[in-house]
Amino acid sequence: MDTPQPDLFAEGLHRQNARRQLTELLGEQTIRDLHRRSNLWGWWAVTSVWVVVAAAMAAIVWAQSQPLWIAVVTVTLAILIIGGRQLAMAILMHEASHRALFENNWLNDTLANWLCGHPIFLEIHKYRRHHFVHHAKTGTRDDIDYSLIRDLPTSRTSLIRKFSRDLLGITAIKSIIGLVLMNAGVLRWTMASDMERLPSKGQSFFDYAAAFVKNAWPTLLFNLMLFGLCYWIGHSELFLAWLVAYLSPYYLFLRIRALAEHAMTEQSPDMLKNTRTTRAGLIARAFVAPFYVNYHIEHHALAQISCWQLPRLHKMLRAKHAIPASPGYWDVLKLVSSKPEIS
Numbered sequence: 170m171d172t173p174q175p176d177l178f179a180e181g182l183h184r185q186n187a188r189r190q191l192t193e194l195l196g197e198q199t200i201r202d203l204h205r206r207s208n209l210w211g212w213w214a215v216t217s218v219w220v221v222v223a224a225a226m227a228a229i230v231w232a233q234s235q236p237l238w239i240a241v242v243t244v245t246l247a248i249l250i251i252g253g254r255q256l257a258m259a260i261l262m263h264e265a266s267h268r269a270l271f272e273n274n275w276l277n278d279t280l281a282n283w284l285c286g287h288p289i290f291l292e293i294h295k296y297r298r299h300h301f302v303h304h305a306k307t308g309t310r311d312d313i314d315y316s317l318i319r320d321l322p323t324s325r326t327s328l329i330r331k332f333s334r335d336l337l338g339i340t341a342i343k344s345i346i347g348l349v350l351m352n353a354g355v356l357r358w359t360m361a362s363d364m365e366r367l368p369s370k371g372q373s374f375f376d377y378a379a380a381f382v383k384n385a386w387p388t389l390l391f392n393l394m395l396f397g398l399c400y401w402i403g404h405s406e407l408f409l410a411w412l413v414a415y416l417s418p419y420y421l422f423l424r425i426r427a428l429a430e431h432a433m434t435e436q437s438p439d440m441l442k443n444t445r446t447t448r449a450g451l452i453a454r455a456f457v458a459p460f461y462v463n464y465h466i467e468h469h470a471l472a473q474i475s476c477w478q479l480p481r482l483h484k485m486l487r488a489k490h491a492i493p494a495s496p497g498y499w500d501v502l503k504l505v506s507s508k509p510e511i512s
Contacts, residue, residue: 203478206270211276248414253456260462262281268473289419317427318428324506332421348385352381352384444465445466453497460477
């Protein structure tokens with residue numbers, strides 16, 4: 170039996186109607202106020218990320234003169250914090266892709282790209298093209314990111330296996346291989362799990378290698394400069410800590426964040442139903458929910474507003490009873506791992 174195709178025209182009307190209802194609910198002036206951006210806030214956000222990374226690296230240097238157990242705890246915590254700030258870089262690059270991090274487009278497209286995207290092997294223009302399709306098709310099987318939440322719920326054992334692969338670096342290695350092949354022009358660029366091979370058109374190995382260098386040189390240069398800085402101050406091991414954070418906790422935090430946003434939400438074009446806002450305490454904000462990314466219903470409702478406006482929008486929508494109470498991250502993990510174990 171053929172799978173019925175979605176009615177894209179009807180979905181478009183539904184989305185327009187939902188946005189119209191949102192404007193009626195909050196008022197046009199409030200909507201305009203929520204779209205106010207701040208260069209000062211953008212500078213603070215980017216600077217704060219790197220200050221915390223530097224502080225975590227300083228803690229690693231300090232730990233080397235401490236007793237073994239203190240050193241192990243400190244280095245482990247520092248690597249987790251760096252991984253959390255790497256996710257924060259991804260979130261700020263996402264913010265800039267909507268041109269909402271700074272008032273100035275050059276700052277959004279260039280500064281955020283170099284200080285938030287390139288350090289973690291992301292590129293804002295490619296990401297923007299991909300991500301805007303996600304916003305247009307959220308809640309449907311045409312969503313370009315649907316593969317990230319497909320086949321859920323899973324069992325608790327399966328989810329633990331996924332988390333174990335993240336912490337062991339297996340997920341990172343697969344992702345990096347994919348990124349290399351995408352930058353080389355072997356695979357179509359995507360942030361999702363589905364990979365599509367591009368036609369070869371007679372390219373040689375050297376053609377692919379040249380394409381990789383052309384596309385990936387900013388990431389390679391940034392990380393070479395970071396290594397050079399660590400080497401110059403006499404602590405090359407700090408670059409190793411940066412790599413370990415990227416290869417392990419970063420991908421775990423990335424998975425948890427993705428699950429919280431859309432996993433097991435209603436298959437509907439209504440952005441108030443196909444997305445989830447999640448409660449985030451101090452620990453969640455440090456590791457999986459930086460810069461208010463947990464307010465994801467609000468982000469999809471008004472995708473171009475700055476992230477620092479999202480808590481305000483959340484309070485307004487809750488006061489109008491337009492959105493449900495938010496579950497915590499632990500609640501979401503229990504939900505997505507609620508499939509019975511196979512005996």
